Amino acid sequence: VLAVWASVALGQDIPRIVSEGGRHALYVDGAPFLVLGAQANNSSNYPEPLGKVWPVIERLGANTLEIPVAWEQVEPVEGQFDFAWLDTLLAQARAHDKRLILLWFATWKNTAPAYAPRWVKLDNARFPRMITPTGASHYALSPHARSTLDADRRAFVKLMEYLRDKDSRNTVIMVQVENEPGSYGLVRDHGPEAQRLFAGPVPEALRKRLGRKPGTWREVFGADADEFFQAWAVASHINAVAAAGKAIKPLPMYSNAALAAAAGRQSAATYASGGPVHHVIDIYKAAAPALDLVAPDIYTPDESAVAAYLDFYARRDNPLLVPEIGNSRPFARYFFDVIGHGGIGFAPFGMDATGYANYPLGARSFDEALDLFARIYRLFGPMQREWAKAAAEGKVWGVSEPVGAAAGHQRTIQLGPYRATVSFGRHQFGFDPPTGNPEPTGGAAIAQLGPDEYLVTGFDARVEFALAEAKDGKATGESLLFDRVEEGRFEGGRWIFARVWNGDQVDYGLNFTGQPQVLRVKLARLRTA
Ligand code: N0T
Structure with a gap:
C-alpha cells in the first residue's frame, strides 16, 4: 500500500503488463492502453x-x-x-x-x-x-x-x-x-x-x-x-x-x-x-x-x-x-x-x-x-483506452477481409448468445452476395460493453447479427431485433451521441465504409411463439 501510495504521489505510475485469467493489458498512466x-x-x-x-x-x-x-x-x-x-x-x-x-x-x-x-x-x-x-x-x-x-x-x-x-x-x-x-x-x-x-x-x-x-x-x-x-x-x-x-x-x-x-x-x-x-x-x-x-x-x-x-x-x-x-x-x-x-x-x-x-x-x-x-x-x-479495457476483460473480437472466394468474402464471429457475420464487398442496400472489396481493406471489430450491448466498428465491411442458436434459418420461436443502434464517439472516456441509425442504415446490416464510424448496438430478443 505504501509503495503504491509513494509511486502515485511521485507521479511514477510505471507502465506495466497486467494479466488476469489469461487476458492482458498494458497499463500506461494507470489504465489500459x-x-x-x-x-x-x-x-x-x-x-x-x-x-x-x-x-x-x-x-x-x-x-x-x-x-x-x-x-x-x-x-x-x-x-x-x-x-x-x-x-x-x-x-x-x-x-x-x-x-x-x-x-x-x-x-x-x-x-x-x-x-x-x-x-x-x-x-x-x-x-x-x-x-x-x-x-x-x-x-x-x-x-x-x-x-x-x-x-x-x-x-x-x-x-x-x-x-x-x-x-x-x-x-x-x-x-x-x-x-x-x-x-x-x-x-x-x-x-x-x-x-x-x-x-x-x-x-x-x-x-x-x-x-x-x-x-x-x-x-x-x-x-x-x-x-x-x-x-x-x-x-x-x-x-x-x-x-x-x-x-x-x-x-x-x-x-x-x-x-x-x-x-x-x-x-x-x-x-x-x-x-x-x-x-x-x-x-x-x-x-x-x-x-x-x-x-x-x-x-x-x-x-x-x-x-x-x-x-x-x-x-x-x-x-x-x-x-x-x-x-x-x-x-x-x-x-x-x-x-x-x-x-x-x-x-x-x-x-x-x-x-x-x-x-x-x-x-x-x-x-x-x-x-x-x-x-x-x-x-x-x-477510444483506445476503452478498447484496451474491454480486451483485458476478454470481451473483444475482430476479423479482417479474406482474399479469394474460398471464404465467401465473409467471416463469422461467435459472441456467445449471438453470431455476427462480417461480409466484404456488397452494396449497402439489399441482399446481393459479397464479392470482396477491390483490394482487401475490410475489417470489423466488436467489443462487449454490457449485457446485449456491443461497440461495433470497422471499414469496408457489413456486419449482421443473428441468434447463435438459430442455425440454418430454423425457427426457434425467438427473433433478434435491434433495440437501438447509436452512432457516436468516445471523448475523454465519455460516449458522445451523434444519431440513431435506423431504416436503410440497419435493414440490410450495419454497413461500414471508409468513414470512421463507431456504433453502440443494443440487441434484443423478441418472443414470437
Ligand atoms: C526486420 C526489418 C528491419 C521473406 C526488415 C525482418 C527490422 C527487423 N527484419 O526491414 O531490419 O529491424 O526487425 C527480417 C525478415 C526476413 C524475412 C525474409 C524472408
Missing part, C-alpha cells in the same frame, strides 16, 4: 532524421513511436556513456504528445552485432563470434561469452538508469531487448563453452517446464536439440540483460522474432535460430522470466500464416504485441485480427520519410498504405 504504433527505420536514431519521422507519425495518428537506441551511440568508448540522443528523443516525443517504445540494438540486431560499439564488434578475442562445427568463425556473437553479456548488460543498465532519472513521466512505455536475436545459417554455437554445455544435462528449469526426463540436450530433444540449446542460451542472455534493467526501472520488456514458417518445420539454419520463433516460446518462458512477452514481426502477407502466428503468440502466458508488420496495403487490415486476439499493440515498420523502403517485405514507399493505417488509428485513437 492500446499501442497504435509505428516503427521508424533502423538508422533514424539520431536527432537530425527525427525531422522526417514526426510528420509521418502525426499523419498516421499513431500514439507510440518505436525507435532504436544503439549500443554504439550510447557507449562509443568503453565506460563512457552519452545519452544525448535520448535527451532529444524524449523532449520531442513529449512535445508531440507521443509515447515511445525503445529498441535496444546491441548484441543482436537481426542477429548481427553491427550496432555494437566498435570496441565490441572488432574485438573477437574478448567478444567471440560463434564457431561452426568445422571450427570456422560465424558472423554472430556467441551467446556463451560472459564478457559479451557483462558489457551488454552494463550499457543497458545505464540506459535504464537514464530512464529512471530522466523519464519520471514515463514517455517510454516499453523496451525491446535486442532485435530479432538468434543466428542465420548456423543453428547453434560450437565454441568450447557451448560444446561443454551441449554435452551436459538440460537445465532443470527447462526440463521441468516441458515435462521431460533428465538427460543431455541430444537425449532429451533429439533433432531439436541444437536449436533448443541455442534458444536457451540466447534467451538466457536476454533475460540477464532485461532483469538487470528491470531492477533499475521495471518497464515492460520483450523480445521480437524473425519468424519461422508458420506451417511445417523448415531447417533452423534458414531462419534466426535461437530467436523467439513460435516453436520455442516455451523455452523463452523458462529461460527469460524477466521478459513480459515475445512478439512476432510479421512480413508475410499470407492470411493463413498471419492467422497462425497470431494464434501462436496470443497466449494465456503471452500478451500479443505485433511490434513490426509490413507497411504495404495488404497488411493494414490485419490490425483487426490483432486486436481481435486481445492484442496490446500494433506497428507497421519503416514509417518515416528518410528514404528507405524494405520492399518486398513492405511497401515500395512508406506512404503507399499510410491512408489505410491512418484511418484505423484515427478511428481507434479516441
Whole structure:
C-alpha cells in the first residue's frame, strides 16, 4: 500500500503488463492502453532524421513511436556513456504528445552485432563470434561469452538508469531487448563453452517446464536439440540483460522474432535460430522470466500464416504485441485480427520519410498504405483506452477481409448468445452476395460493453447479427431485433451521441465504409411463439 501510495504521489505510475485469467493489458498512466504504433527505420536514431519521422507519425495518428537506441551511440568508448540522443528523443516525443517504445540494438540486431560499439564488434578475442562445427568463425556473437553479456548488460543498465532519472513521466512505455536475436545459417554455437554445455544435462528449469526426463540436450530433444540449446542460451542472455534493467526501472520488456514458417518445420539454419520463433516460446518462458512477452514481426502477407502466428503468440502466458508488420496495403487490415486476439499493440515498420523502403517485405514507399493505417488509428485513437479495457476483460473480437472466394468474402464471429457475420464487398442496400472489396481493406471489430450491448466498428465491411442458436434459418420461436443502434464517439472516456441509425442504415446490416464510424448496438430478443 505504501509503495503504491509513494509511486502515485511521485507521479511514477510505471507502465506495466497486467494479466488476469489469461487476458492482458498494458497499463500506461494507470489504465489500459492500446499501442497504435509505428516503427521508424533502423538508422533514424539520431536527432537530425527525427525531422522526417514526426510528420509521418502525426499523419498516421499513431500514439507510440518505436525507435532504436544503439549500443554504439550510447557507449562509443568503453565506460563512457552519452545519452544525448535520448535527451532529444524524449523532449520531442513529449512535445508531440507521443509515447515511445525503445529498441535496444546491441548484441543482436537481426542477429548481427553491427550496432555494437566498435570496441565490441572488432574485438573477437574478448567478444567471440560463434564457431561452426568445422571450427570456422560465424558472423554472430556467441551467446556463451560472459564478457559479451557483462558489457551488454552494463550499457543497458545505464540506459535504464537514464530512464529512471530522466523519464519520471514515463514517455517510454516499453523496451525491446535486442532485435530479432538468434543466428542465420548456423543453428547453434560450437565454441568450447557451448560444446561443454551441449554435452551436459538440460537445465532443470527447462526440463521441468516441458515435462521431460533428465538427460543431455541430444537425449532429451533429439533433432531439436541444437536449436533448443541455442534458444536457451540466447534467451538466457536476454533475460540477464532485461532483469538487470528491470531492477533499475521495471518497464515492460520483450523480445521480437524473425519468424519461422508458420506451417511445417523448415531447417533452423534458414531462419534466426535461437530467436523467439513460435516453436520455442516455451523455452523463452523458462529461460527469460524477466521478459513480459515475445512478439512476432510479421512480413508475410499470407492470411493463413498471419492467422497462425497470431494464434501462436496470443497466449494465456503471452500478451500479443505485433511490434513490426509490413507497411504495404495488404497488411493494414490485419490490425483487426490483432486486436481481435486481445492484442496490446500494433506497428507497421519503416514509417518515416528518410528514404528507405524494405520492399518486398513492405511497401515500395512508406506512404503507399499510410491512408489505410491512418484511418484505423484515427478511428481507434479516441477510444483506445476503452478498447484496451474491454480486451483485458476478454470481451473483444475482430476479423479482417479474406482474399479469394474460398471464404465467401465473409467471416463469422461467435459472441456467445449471438453470431455476427462480417461480409466484404456488397452494396449497402439489399441482399446481393459479397464479392470482396477491390483490394482487401475490410475489417470489423466488436467489443462487449454490457449485457446485449456491443461497440461495433470497422471499414469496408457489413456486419449482421443473428441468434447463435438459430442455425440454418430454423425457427426457434425467438427473433433478434435491434433495440437501438447509436452512432457516436468516445471523448475523454465519455460516449458522445451523434444519431440513431435506423431504416436503410440497419435493414440490410450495419454497413461500414471508409468513414470512421463507431456504433453502440443494443440487441434484443423478441418472443414470437
Ligand atoms: C526486420 C526489418 C528491419 C521473406 C526488415 C525482418 C527490422 C527487423 N527484419 O526491414 O531490419 O529491424 O526487425 C527480417 C525478415 C526476413 C524475412 C525474409 C524472408
